[in-house]
Amino acid sequence: MDHLAHVSNQPNSQPQSQISHLALDIGGSLIKLVYFCRYDDNCRDDDELRSQNESLGSESDNSRPVLGGKLHFAKFETSKINDCLEFIHSMKLHLGGFHDCTAPSSDKIFIKATGGGAYKFADLFKEKLGVSLDKEDEMECLVTGANFLLKAVHQEAFTYLDGQKEFAQIDPNDLYPYLLVNIGSGVSMIKVDGDGKFERVSGTSLGGGTFWGLGRLLTKCKNFDELLELSHQGNNRVIDMLVGDIYGGTDYAKIGLSATTIASSFGKAISDNKGLVDYKPEDISRSLLRMISNNIGQISYLNALRFGLKRIFFAGFFIRGHAYTMDTISVAVNFWSKGEAEAMFLRHEGFLGALGAFMSYEKQCLDGLTVNKIPQRFPISVSSAGNKIYCSMNGKSNDNESIECTVYRT
Ligand SMILES: Nc1ncnc2c1ncn2[C@@H]1O[C@H](COP(=O)(O)OP(=O)(O)OP(=O)(O)O)[C@@H](O)[C@H]1O
Ligand SMILES: CC(C)(CO)[C@@H](O)C(=O)NCCC(=O)O
Structure with a gap:
């Protein structure tokens, strides 16, 4: 992994027009990433974007250049953190943080991060990617993410x-x-x-x-997922002790328990003369x-x-x-x-913390980004280094769980 370090301090290698901000939620089981990327200029033509824009509501303004982009979501197992570091590095996402405005001459990049891993893996991120993790409180991020999704995203x-x-x-x-x-x-x-x-x-x-x-x-x-898939075909009554197993097949109606209610999870495993293989x-x-x-x-x-x-x-x-x-x-x-x-x-069940961390960029000054709530169709506005980005979270996330955004350059 040492090869990752050689690009670690090159914030200017990212093209100016390529807006991409990264936030992380590093949990006990999974690392969640949220990042914004504008489309590659070749991805979509302006007409397509403009017509998409027109369908978004009255705030649209066709005189401004329109850029399209996506809020992307990704996850990795925390035990495979090296895969995550490789991904961030290969996508140059680590350059999508902010600089400390109190130390303008510094080229130190901060990435917003929450979850226990923001503490546990801070040194690893520094060593492999050359970025510092700017820690945000986990509970605060969960709540910010939840409030944002519930207020702004249609059919969330x-x-x-x-x-x-x-x-x-x-x-x-x-x-x-x-x-x-x-x-x-x-x-x-x-x-x-x-x-x-x-x-x-x-x-x-x-x-x-x-x-x-x-x-x-x-x-x-x-x-x-294999374990979850397996549960589809299973029958819990084989292992769980039901009220009916204890009460000879009848309900215990007096206290509101039907015969099929689980009386004791895994309870049958004690009475059966069986081992795990059975x-x-x-x-x-x-x-x-x-x-x-x-x-x-x-x-x-x-x-x-x-x-x-x-x-x-x-x-x-x-x-x-x-x-x-x-x-x-x-x-x-x-x-x-x-x-x-x-x-x-x-719908975005696992990304609350990462979204909350993403939105906390608004607390940063200058070349950080701000996330404001704007009513109805344009629920998220992100501004960065003179660019103003309006993300329309229209609820149509694709297989990769990304969300389409329309971007205006000011
Ligand atoms: N691919 C996966 N690998 C491992 N666990 C998964 C996977 N997909 C779903 N899960 C489930 O999701 C849980 C982790 O959920 P989540 O990412 O929300 O929490 P976390 O941030 O890792 O944990 P914590 O907040 O407690 O530190 C796992 O414990 C497991 O039950
Ligand atoms: C420790 C955290 C907050 C880490 O995300 C989470 O795993 C958790 O809420 N665990 C439950 C701890 C408890 O309240 O018993």
Whole structure:
């Protein structure tokens, strides 16, 4: 990896017109990247961009040069941080930071970063890429990212129950308070009362890392998606002890428990005279997924109840847009709250922290970039070194999870 160091201090090697800003969220399991890149001039012609621009709303101004770009999202396993460094280096993303305006003569580049890895890997970034990580608080970034997505991105939040996905209409003026549950390696529960107004009210160590860690040990799956995929075909009743198993097939109606309710996750494994090899990996995966999801759903509901919150937004890469995970969480919230509270999910579930770090560039002066909220169709405005960029987050993210942006040069 030493070969990365030789370009580390060449901020001017990036063409002036190539606007590209990078922010990182380095978590216990995954590194998340958000960066803005304008299209290559050859990618799209001006007419195409102008017609796209016209479709965006009344604020469009055809007299200004229009550039197109994308807000890109990428992720890497934290254990493979070298792949991430290679990627940043090959894309020259490390040059998309800011210079310390209090020391104008310095060519030191700072990249916005959040998550525990912003501390743990600061020296590695310095050594391999020659950049310093400007650390932003993880909880603050999660909240900034969530508020931005919920207010600015069309069809960002949705409910999921009984296999039905329904986009939620979020009124930006009636968003607070809500509970944000970020399911990463561990789980943070944050009561959000406004922009920058929040409190981390609870958390649990039984999170995504637990599911993936135990699942790996018990099933020999090689990657997270394989484990998740496996759960599709599994039957948790083979391993979980149900109320009916204890009550001879009947409900315990007096306390509201049906025969099919899980009485004890993995409980059958104690009574059966079986070893690990006697259980199918898919059944293990299914039980594990239900155990973790149910538990998070229940703790979330209890915290929502504690503060009288009706809306709970679930985020973090544990969810992975996975139907069974979302269904289990929704059922748990619905069951415990007797229908009073609602579980919602976010399309950019895993990128809240990285988006929050990206938006924190607005705190920097001069050649940093500013991110303002602009109403309706132009929710994000980024200005950098004289260029003003209006990103229209129209909600149509592609397979790479990037978001199209229209850019005006001023
Ligand atoms: N490709 C993957 N590799 C590993 N874990 C994955 C993958 N995809 C999804 N996950 C799940 O997502 C979790 C990590 O989610 P996320 O990136 O939101 O958290 P994190 O920032 O790494 O953790 P923390 O915030 O606790 O430091 C993993 O623990 C795992 O359950
Ligand atoms: C430690 C963090 C905040 C790191 O992202 C996360 O993994 C977490 O919230 N874990 C749960 C810790 C607890 O509250 O028990």
